[in-house]
Amino acid sequence: MRIAHVGIDDTDSNYLGMCTTYIGALVDERLKGLGYAGIGEPRLIRLNPAYPMKTRGNGAVHLRYYIHDRRDASRLFEEVENIVARYATLKDPKTDPGVVLLVRDDQYPPQELEGFYLSALRGTVDLSAALRILMNLGGMAAWFKGGRGVIGAMAAIGAPEGSSTVYELLAYRSAGLGKGPRNVDEESVRLADLETWPMTYDNYDWYYMEPLVAPRGPDPVLLGIRGPDRGAVLRGYDLIKVDCRVERLLIYRTNHGSGSHVLDLESISELKPYTTVRLEGRVSKRPIMGSGSHVFFELEDSRGFRIRVAAYEPTKHFRLIAMGLEPGDRVRITGSFRPHDPDPPTVNLERLEVLELAQLTGVSAPRCPKCGHRMESEGSGKGYRCPKCGHRDRSLRPMEVRIPRKITLGEFVPPPRAHRHLTKPPEASIWEGRPSCSVEE
Template sequence: MPVAHIGIDDTDSNYLGMCTTYIGALIEDELRGLGYAGAGEPRLVRLNPAYPMKTRGNGAIHLRYRVEGRADAMRLFGRVEDILARSAALADSKVDPGLVMIVTPDASPPAALSPIYEEALRRIVSLPAAIKLLASLGAIASWFKSGRGLVGAAAAIGAPEDATRMYELLAYRSPGSPRGPRPVDEESVRIADLETWPMTYDNYDWYSMEALVAPRGPDPVIVGVRGPDRSSVIRAYSALRIGTRVERVAIYRTNHGSGSHVVDVDAVSEIEPYTTVRLEGRVATRPSFERGSHVFFTLEDSRGGRIRVAAYEPTKHFRQVVLGLEPGDRVRVVGSFRPHPPDPPTINLELLEVLELVELRARSAPKCPVCGSRMESEGSGKGYRCTRCGHRDPGAVPVEVRLPRRIVRGTYLPPPRAHRHLTRPVEASLWEDSFHCAVED
């Protein structure tokens, strides 16, 4: 039986609320009620986090249903279009929804759309290029404004099945509910995290002692729980004590935590605007606080190109790791590049790999050969005297000593509160060598 693949993007507003995943849940519930059979788990596909026009997490959705033929598929498309028209935050001028349908013989994501997913995950895809590709595949599309959301909708359908290995459970309040903080008992979040970690992650930030499952915006999401194991995600959600009515719950397969948005570059000159890059180089300037609570340093690549790197205030104690770097250290940085003239080009640091540390040395007074204490200078050219035992050595000279470093080689992440949806979490690397999470002194 043929399968109708539905992609939806750009329906939510930072100001008016709504959420593309909530619209996906509405569609799932309504179409199920009409007798349509799902042809695979609904998918939440996160795209380029550096995209300048994104709202919050830049997520699009992919839904799949079995249909009896083209006429049945068009009826289904019309139903989805109606739900989108009445639910998307169209009053926000920045919201630009797109709806795409492509019918294939089975539930596998169409390989012809895989390139647009790979590109939209890491860079910016032009709308004309997306429309041209969709037309060549005989896709059905609908949009309400300029059609910008068609890019994300097509990319969501094109994400390969193995790109969405994680699960996210989302519980929603009614969009008409009063806005404000979600009444989620914090102790229950800690318990849920302890009982299901590492098969769920980023539920709670144990450094700042802050629950992370509840968003702060005007959208209808009450809580979100994510992890690689569906049953663990459900178990963590079941442990939460939520002090408001849950209207509905949805579980999506997703590419969260994959780190797949990163573009490897060999030089500063290869960095494109609005991308997240991985670049290796040497620390060229000692990190320091600037503009209040942000930490900056300059990185130099193997070709002599330089770029500023920033650990911003929300990364909290991760900044102390960055401050532990010294000129000459070899590092690999991962972070987004979003130009903000007149500011100099800057990488917003998401992950730091310390590959090689330079040796720091300083001149120091020699130790007393009698008692081992550090001696004191008697004056220029007069040697040294031990204040502990009284031994004098007029011929003693300063010695060079090795200074301890504040950090060690390894990989460092900001605390969970500063993670992006696509950030590869520490839990994914528990079995790898030399992995460190930044800790507060």
């Protein structure tokens, strides 16, 4: 027996609906109904969130099945292709579905594709390069428009097994029901979060008192629960009440919450468009709140290169942390670099670590040498007078005082409502057995 590795990507639309994970669920159900035995767990692999042509979460799926021979693989591939052709939102000009099949001797992702996966996770990949690699591996591919989905489908197959350490349970309603809130009981979501946290996460935003498990778009996802423990994910789902029919359900393993999309750079000069980076430097210009209530400041690295950094309005109170920065503060930022002409080059902030605070000083009237009360100036060159005891003194000078800072050292992330799929949540420090330094106050 051999293993057929199936990758599917780019079948959904921001405004017409559908979801690649839903098509993955349809494929899995159809193939198992035809007698193809699955091996391993279905995988949902999130790719570069800064990629300009992505549709919504930029996620591709990887499914695996036992087959007898290449003829068997061809029949399986035809079934997958037919399902994608039927359900993908081909009317959306941004949707560009692709299907890939690789036949291997085992269930593990091909090592030859690991570098390809990392390129698709952290940068951009050319379709012609993808097809050359696929041809060398003896794989099959099908696409319905420009072929961009082939890239994500290959990357999903190539993601190392250890890259997907979180489970995501996805419950689906019938496709085509339109936009709007799902009939999910909010109180039950709160209970599920309290019962299963931290082994599930981002179920509920306690800052803004709103559930996060259910999307609002036109896709068929009814709700999703994610976390590193499969049992906790199932427990969370069992606790949530929904007032509609669940059409089907599938649990994926995923690279959610891994932070694996981030590139560490030594200098701002190394920035490349459509990447998510981590940079260290000092604040060189005091933050300002611009139009749209977005917050902007400037970062300077050790080599003197500078870049604008933005904390956008959807990150809500996270912007207050950015507003508390001062020139001279040493910080480490994580964010995506997506050029938006004619705006200046900007890193969109996803995480902020305050490493060192500059000491701020100001001047204050001196204390009265007789009673200790704060004195008042009598005018330029006229000295000071104590309003309490009346003592006057022309020889006194203003005192230098330290100004308290509004923020502290620590690591700060936006509220859960603004997390990306790949953003490493504060709860990860508990899963990984390390002390958390995340601060969100």
